[in-house]
Amino acid sequence: MTNGRTSNQALPLPAWGIRLESRKVDSETGAIKKMPPPGELIVALKQNIGVPAETIVQPGERVLKGQPIAIASRWGLSVAVHAPTSGAVMAIEERPIPVAGGGTGESVIIEPDGKEERYAGYVAQMNSKRLPPPQIRNDIMEAGIVGMGGALFPTATKLNPGSGIQALILNGVECEPYISADNALLTERSDQVLQGAAIMLAALDCDECLVAVKADMAEAQAAVQAAIDALGDDRISLVVVPAFYPAGGERQLIELITGKEVQAGGLPWDVGVVCQNVGTAAAVAKFFDEGEPLISRIVTVTGDGVGTAANIEVMIGTPIVDLVEFAGGYTDDAAGLVMGGPMMGFSLPHDQLPVTKATNCILVAGQAELDPSVREMPCIRCGECARVCPAALMPQQLLALARGPDYEALESQGLQDCIQCGCCDYVCPSYIPLTSRFIEAKQGLWENHLVSQRSALALRRFDARGERLERRESDRSDELQRQVDEIGPAGEIDADALRQLKQRVKSKIPGDKT
Amino acid sequence: MKFASNAAPHWLGAESVAVLMRQVLYALVPALIVLVWFFGAGIILNILVAAVVALGCEALVLRIRKRPVGLFISDYSALVTAVLLAMSLPPLTPWWITATGTVFAIVFAKHLYGGLGYNVFNPAMVGYAVLLVSFPEDMAAWPLPRNITPDQQTLSLFTVLQYWATGSVPADVTVDALSAATPLNSVKGQLGMMRTMPEIVGDPLFGNLAGHGWEWINAATALGGGWLLYRRIIRWQIPTAMLAGLLAPALVFYIVDPATHPSPAFHLLSGGTMLGIFFIATDPVSAAASNRGRLIYGLGIGIITYVIRNWGAYPDGIAFAVLLMNLAVPVIDRYTRPRIYGHGA
Numbered sequence: 048m049t050n051g052r053t054s055n056q057a058l059p060l061p062a063w064g065i066r067l068e069s070r071k072v073d074s075e076t077g078a079i080k081k082m083p084p085p086g087e088l089i090v091a092l093k094q095n096i097g098v099p100a101e102t103i104v105q106p107g108e109r110v111l112k113g114q115p116i117a118i119a120s121r122w123g124l125s126v127a128v129h130a131p132t133s134g135a136v137m138a139i140e141e142r143p144i145p146v147a148g149g150g151t152g153e154s155v156i157i158e159p160d161g162k163e164e165r166y167a168g169y170v171a172q173m174n175s176k177r178l179p180p181p182q183i184r185n186d187i188m189e190a191g192i193v194g195m196g197g198a199l200f201p202t203a204t205k206l207n208p209g210s211g212i213q214a215l216i217l218n219g220v221e222c223e224p225y226i227s228a229d230n231a232l233l234t235e236r237s238d239q240v241l242q243g244a245a246i247m248l249a250a251l252d253c254d255e256c257l258v259a260v261k262a263d264m265a266e267a268q269a270a271v272q273a274a275i276d277a278l279g280d281d282r283i284s285l286v287v288v289p290a291f292y293p294a295g296g297e298r299q300l301i302e303l304i305t306g307k308e309v310q311a312g313g314l315p316w317d318v319g320v321v322c323q324n325v326g327t328a329a330a331v332a333k334f335f336d337e338g339e340p341l342i343s344r345i346v347t348v349t350g351d352g353v354g355t356a357a358n359i360e361v362m363i364g365t366p367i368v369d370l371v372e373f374a375g376g377y378t379d380d381a382a383g384l385v386m387g388g389p390m391m392g393f394s395l396p397h398d399q400l401p402v403t404k405a406t407n408c409i410l411v412a413g414q415a416e417l418d419p420s421v422r423e424m425p426c427i428r429c430g431e432c433a434r435v436c437p438a439a440l441m442p443q444q445l446l447a448l449a450r451g452p453d454y455e456a457l458e459s460q461g462l463q464d465c466i467q468c469g470c471c472d473y474v475c476p477s478y479i480p481l482t483s484r485f486i487e488a489k490q491g492l493w494e495n496h497l498v499s500q501r502s503a504l505a506l507r508r509f510d511a512r513g514e515r516l517e518r519r520e521s522d523r524s525d526e527l528q529r530q531v532d533e534i535g536p537a538g539e540i541d542a543d544a545l546r547q548l549k550q551r552v553k554s555k556i557p558g559d560k561t
Numbered sequence: 562m563k564f565a566s567n568a569a570p571h572w573l574g575a576e577s578v579a580v581l582m583r584q585v586l587y588a589l590v591p592a593l594i595v596l597v598w599f600f601g602a603g604i605i606l607n608i609l610v611a612a613v614v615a616l617g618c619e620a621l622v623l624r625i626r627k628r629p630v631g632l633f634i635s636d637y638s639a640l641v642t643a644v645l646l647a648m649s650l651p652p653l654t655p656w657w658i659t660a661t662g663t664v665f666a667i668v669f670a671k672h673l674y675g676g677l678g679y680n681v682f683n684p685a686m687v688g689y690a691v692l693l694v695s696f697p698e699d700m701a702a703w704p705l706p707r708n709i710t711p712d713q714q715t716l717s718l719f720t721v722l723q724y725w726a727t728g729s730v731p732a733d734v735t736v737d738a739l740s741a742a743t744p745l746n747s748v749k750g751q752l753g754m755m756r757t758m759p760e761i762v763g764d765p766l767f768g769n770l771a772g773h774g775w776e777w778i779n780a781a782t783a784l785g786g787g788w789l790l791y792r793r794i795i796r797w798q799i800p801t802a803m804l805a806g807l808l809a810p811a812l813v814f815y816i817v818d819p820a821t822h823p824s825p826a827f828h829l830l831s832g833g834t835m836l837g838i839f840f841i842a843t844d845p846v847s848a849a850a851s852n853r854g855r856l857i858y859g860l861g862i863g864i865i866t867y868v869i870r871n872w873g874a875y876p877d878g879i880a881f882a883v884l885l886m887n888l889a890v891p892v893i894d895r896y897t898r899p900r901i902y903g904h905g906a
Contacts, residue, residue: 311901390571392571394565395564396566424632431575433899464901472570473570
């Protein structure tokens with residue numbers, strides 16, 4: 048799978064992508080800190096790709112730590128949601144949630160009671176790796192586990208590709224600056240990650256696992272290798288990936304490690320690979336080995352605007368304001384709040400939003416850490432954007448097409464393949480907000496599809512109506528013909544009867560001149 | 562606590578267009594110094610005229626088009642066009658000729674197509690081509706470079722100024738001093754008169770490898786070009802391809818018949834070759850977009866330059882070669898799109 052490379056050999060640097068300062072020094076030092084429950088937990092019901100979970104608790108009810116409070120909906124891709132700690136359900140209501148573009152989501156509001164009393168419904172399973180795969184997947188879904196690299200794709204579904212999986216890649220690359228949650232996880236809890244890997248291998252019926260770590264994460268590499276050696280499982284090996292951005296993008300990572308390209312519109316399992324975040328693997332291990340569903344995650348809190356940068360294990364639903372408080376509070380230099388890293392993270396308008404399963408980093412940026420928005424110039428066709436694009440697109444071309452907008456050309460020139468990594472923005476001398484334009488264009492493309500689908504439907508309905516009317520017309524003329532035939536040919540007309548008929552008709556119709 | 566929102570990415574790593582353009586200007590300084598050394602201060606006067614006219618025209622047109630004047634004036638692109646045009650013209654060109662060329666370059670070739678980023682043709686080369694066909698005699702009027710012969714007449718600064726301003730000179734200035742042949746011109750003319758290359762290059766007009774003075778000018782230009790490559794202001798594709806396009810036929814013909822074809826070194830180091838390779842063909846707006854497209858573009862310019870130099874009517878063909886390849890850019894772009902990740906393999 049690694050094209051003849053032995054593990055631990057660093058892979059060559061590709062031509063695309065950009066080099067960024069890692070700025071991870073601040074939060075790398077120090078162990079993962081555990082944050083106690085805050086005053087209020089806002090647990091969103093939709094923390095996955097798909098449809099929200101459906102609540103099974105009522106306001107006023109007491110819940111225990113790890114108790115399911117919402118189950119996966121039947122109406123689409125969905126996962127369960129659990130109470131992060133014991134306490135009382137105060138309300139179930141719409142609250143602002145941290146998604147790009149803002150918005151609210153229905154959330155279960157829990158007031159922790161500080162006792163951390165555990166739910167007894169889930170128990171540790173010693174023979175997890177020998178369970179039948181459907182059982183493993185069912186349990187993972189039960190545990191509410193989704194992709195924790197930020198995509199929130201339901202893990203159980205991802206572990207159900209059918210046969211023919213040749214490799215499981217555990218993505219610990221974490222290529223964005225500042226973020227070191229996965230790095231800390233690998234440094235301190237590699238054994239848990241590998242346990243999760245083994246369970247996933249069982250679910251996939253696969254026998255090779257590659258743990259991908261970035262070249263400049265020396266401690267994590269050492270820890271992973273030590274854990275692999277201690278485990279003695281020769282199915283699992285370490286792969287070192289060059290330190291550049293965006294090496295950790297799923298498709299890019301697969302191409303780097305295996306040399307295979309996932310076709311447009313396809314999925315990694317088409318090339319025999321399944322890619323999971325290391326945090327997801329740790330969550331899987333936690334559920335099977337300790338009986339704890341996904342109720343907390345490691346979040347990097349960093350930036351000039353926060354007192355002490357750190358990697359903190361936070362309960363899902365913790366308001367960001369409390370998280371920042373735990374990390375030492377705001378400094379005078381807090382200028383911006385970003386969920387994620389500086390390349391793909393989105394701005395948060397305020398800190399009353401909760402941590403979700405997708406929150407890998409809270410960047411409280413100082414003035415100097417956010418580049419000010421600069422006046423845009425026209426594109427000078429320098430070609431730097433195409434040089435760095437991980438998807439080998441031509442952003443300058445897409446920009447021109449997006450101005451049309453020419454949706455057909457946008458689609459054929461790969462707009463849907465844009466991973467929104469921001470590399471093109473980063474190198475553009477005209478400071479054109481390319482990524483934002485492409486996101487807009489994608490939305491326009493989607494709406495355009497919708498419109499053309501509806502048009503096609505309307506056309507079909509129109510044709511059907513035409514046919515129906517035609518049919519009715521021909522049925523009616525057939526019926527008339529049949530009646531005429533029944534009555535027989537016209538005979539002599541009785542003049543008296545005719546005169547009487549006319550009188551009758553005249554008396555009924557006012558003003559008729561017959 | 563509330564915060565201002567911005568779109569991702571929040572880090573921007575590129576230097577602005579203005580910074581890029583300024584680097585191009587700095588890279589032209591070595592060439593400028595050597596040009597002035599060999600051909601006198603006329604070049605400086607031309608640059609001044611071109612710069613003033615360029616910025617003035619750009620401001621005027623931007624105002625008419627209701628565009629932000631300050632934003633676009635300060636991007637230095639008009640200045641680069643002006644300097645490149647001025648450096649391509651003969652040093653004694655009277656000011657009205659320089660000004661005309663600049664107006665055509667800025668107003669017609671750049672702004673009437675939409676301004677920065679939208680010009681189809683290289684503006685400096687459009688200006689040059691217009692002057693070439695409108696003022697053919699003046700465009701061929703190169704003075705002798707310094708130190709060709711011990712008794713050549715050097716022109717005083719006053720004479721230069723007078724010619725620049727009025728187009729006329731004091732009676733004691735000979736015609737030769739004002740308009741001698743350039744090495745390229747000389748080669749073309751004398752080959753036409755059935756002389757052979759070894760005979761032609763014996764003339765004091767020629768230095769070691771190419772024309773006297775011209776070799777140094779091209780070398781200095783190449784130095785500046787190397788700086789641009791190092792700073793990644795330009796990329797290697799166009800310069801290398803144009804070099805190859807010019808050198809390959811030159812080499813072939815020189816090997817086949819050295820008596821009637823100048824050497825490849827001569828081609829490289831005479832006329833505006835290095836300026837064309839590093840500064841003119843690399844104008845990103847009018848060049849092809851993809852890497853493969855740029856190789857084809859550069860190659861085409863090199864080949865057409867050689868064709869014009871060898872068989873065409875003009876001594877140096879770079880301007881027309883660039884303009885002809887500019888025409889071809891949309892087709893080149895259409896057929897050299899990179900293969901997108903995940904589409905075929």
